Amino acid sequence: MRAILIAAALLTGAAPAATALAQAPAQGATTPASPFERDRQSILAQAGQYRVHFDMRENVSFNVDYDPMEGKLSGGSEIVRVVYDKGDRISLQHILVMEHDGQAIVIKHWRQDWVYQPETVVAYAGPNHWALTPVSADQRAGAWSQTVWQTDDSPRYGGVGRWTYVNGLSVWTSDPTWRPLARRDAVLNPVYDRYLGTNRHALTPTGWVHIQDNMKMNGRAGGEPVAIVQEDVVNTYDRSTSYSPKAGDDYWAATQDYWAAVRDAWDAAIARDNGVYVEEEAQTGVVTGPPLMDLAQKIQNGEITTEAAIVQARATIDAATKR
Structure with a gap:
């Protein structure tokens, strides 16, 4: 039901210290003292x-039978x-705060983690599989990885790229990055089963923009x-x-300790298996989505303690990722 409400809200347009806003540098602001610090401020x-x-927008078909x-x-x-902001490691949590038919809708959305000069990155490796992939010394020098996590903090995709500052642009561009299908495509049971995409994050005078160049690919035949x-x-x-962020901040304040434990559980599963196998679903991304999100909602509703929810979440992740 919540997934239906999310979709409807999107179509109609309708934490403690960590909740402070980080605004884009003002025009004419002093350039940070180092390239590293300039990158950090661009991320924040x-x-x-x-x-x-x-x-x-789909633009060009490369298959005679596909329009x-x-x-x-x-x-x-x-x-x-x-x-968190640990200098060379920064994590940003997205939270949808909307209203539909007078009902407030708060949904923990995607998360982006940034690591400076990473030794590994969690990369999508095909259906139900994410691999902890080494990053070569040449590739990581001066670079940042961006790992994107799904609503339940399971992995989605990871890539490596560099921030550049030319032609008046502050922009990070990834290497070509494999990604699983988004819900908008997965529910259509399409002929393709993954994306190969290049991601750009660029600052704008009013915020920022995420630009994706996606090639939708069919890898089912091997x-x-x-x-x-x-x-x-x-x-x-x-x-x-134009809207109040209070409902989203209240949700995060109530559930952030739970989600910190969930992140740790995913990290442990990835370290254990040098990656992770977890079944994907068209509606939810992965099978762990509904139970982990429901536990967070029950915490906010006062139906379960954070400690009890963490125990259940760890068991859910362990059962879903062990082969």
């Missing part, structure tokens, strides 16, 4: 309170909070995946004070 500038616009779908436009209200269609995705985050 993504924190804030936004109206988000999602623009997804590109019509473009999809949607929007929503989203806050981005700093989970061997080298085959390109089906190319897609552009432009997700624009514009700062906004």
